[in-house]
Amino acid sequence: MFGIQNLLVRDFETAIVLRRGVQTKRLDAGRRVVLGRAEVIVFDRREVSLLDARLSEIVRSGLIDAQATVVDLSDNQRALVWIDNRFFMALSPGLFAFWNDPHAVRIEIVEIDDEGLQLQHPQLPAIVENSVAARLLDVCRVGAGRVGVKLVDGRFIETVGPGLYAFWRSGRKAQVIELDTRETQLDIGGQELMTADRVTLRLNVNVVYRVVDPARTVEATSDVQQALYREVQLALRTAVGQRDLDALLNDRDSLSVELAKSVEEAAVRIGVELVSVGVRDIILPGDMKELMNQVVQARKAAEANLITRREETAAIRSQANTAKLLADNPALMRLRELETLERVAQSGTLKVNVGDGRLTDKLTNLI
CATH class of the missing domain: 3.30.479.30 (Band 7 domain)
Structure with a gap:
């Protein structure tokens, strides 16, 4: 573009002037004039992240060194970004830039190796709840009464207790398998x-x-x-x-x-x-259950008959013994007759049929 460009760069903005695709100048807050053929890119620093397809060229120019924190992560590195002491996002390998003003920016770089696959951090619960971080982490939770088996590439590493565990996703697979150790x-x-x-x-x-x-x-x-x-x-x-x-x-x-x-x-x-x-x-099965019931009923009936026969046999044996005893003892027989007469007399009305004989003789013989 030719001529003169009059710009108002506000307090929360930073402008970069490009001439023929090359970053040549940074414009801070205030009224600015750009002469000649130039392209001006205006960034809103309230957006925190500096997002532009030409970020690598802007970083190499050094024009934003004083105003931004630049992070360049290799394949075995990850980063945690904190804005104003609150977790903002997790970073995968690549180039990133964050404006230092108006926010306070803090970057934690993590090395990914055998020891660093697991993310151990005091604020891990807040980190794993972040949607951006969740795409970079495998999260495992081990509940109360359970134990976790930590594996890396299928190889046993250790057992861990209840808690929250997170592992960086990379070329290696780390996981915690939860098992219930209760009965x-x-x-x-x-x-x-x-x-x-x-x-x-x-x-x-x-x-x-x-x-x-x-x-x-x-x-x-x-x-x-x-x-x-x-x-x-x-x-x-x-x-x-x-x-x-x-x-x-x-x-x-x-x-x-x-x-x-x-x-x-x-x-x-x-x-x-x-x-x-x-x-x-x-x-x-139904038919077998019916047969078993019949067997049980037959067995119980046989047992009942056996008990009845035993009782009848005992009663007959007792009567036979009594008869033999009475036959051998006339006096005892007479006593039994008198007891029988006494019971009959106590039963209520007693009728005595004496026939044609004398009443006195009949009673005498009876007694």
Whole structure:
């Protein structure tokens, strides 16, 4: 452009004069005149960041050295930017510039290596909530009652306790896998199985376990419950297939003990301790349940008949003993007759039919 340019550069602005694409002069606040063919770029310093496609040329010119903080990050560097003591953004590799006025700018540069993949900072919660920083970080949270297994490129580094963890995204993959170390209940229900005597039934099993070796658990399986479920299921098929129905119904505790022993080795292999294993329910099919009820009813009826026969036998034996005793002792027999007469006399109205004989003789003989 030719001629004269009259400019008003306000207090919060900085202007850069370019002639033939080359930065030649910086214009500070005030009324300014630019002569000749020139391009003027006006920056608003309230925007904090100096954003321009020609930033590298502007930085190399040295015109903004006194007014801006320049950050040039290599591939193994990251930066945290604080504006007026508040977290503003995180920076990936590249060239950046921030105006020093009217804001207070503070830059923290972080080296990314084996030790620096994890971002450890007193204000980490505020950093990970920032949307810009979230794109540069992998964030992991370990809750109460849980433990975290820290891995770098799949290699175990250490176990960590509850807390917030963040790792810079780079060519290497760092992560924390969270595991619950409290006692956990696993219900294995509806397992349809066949006994040794070819009866089909369903079992429900309850398993209580806890993770005791987190590193081994992460190395051995990606899903603890699924791995344990599969092992218990296989052990259950084997144990039930070796027993007939009566053995299962009469001694389910031995089945629980055998299951625990069968699964224990696999549990240790995946870093898990079994707290308890128990068969909760044995469910028979409808027709088998009806047959079992009939068997139980028949057994109870037989027991009742046996008890009745025993009582009848005891009663007959008692009567026989009494009759023999009375036959051998006439006086005792007479006494029993008198007792019977006494009970009859006490029952209320007593009618005596003496027939044609004399009343006195009849009563005398009766007594």
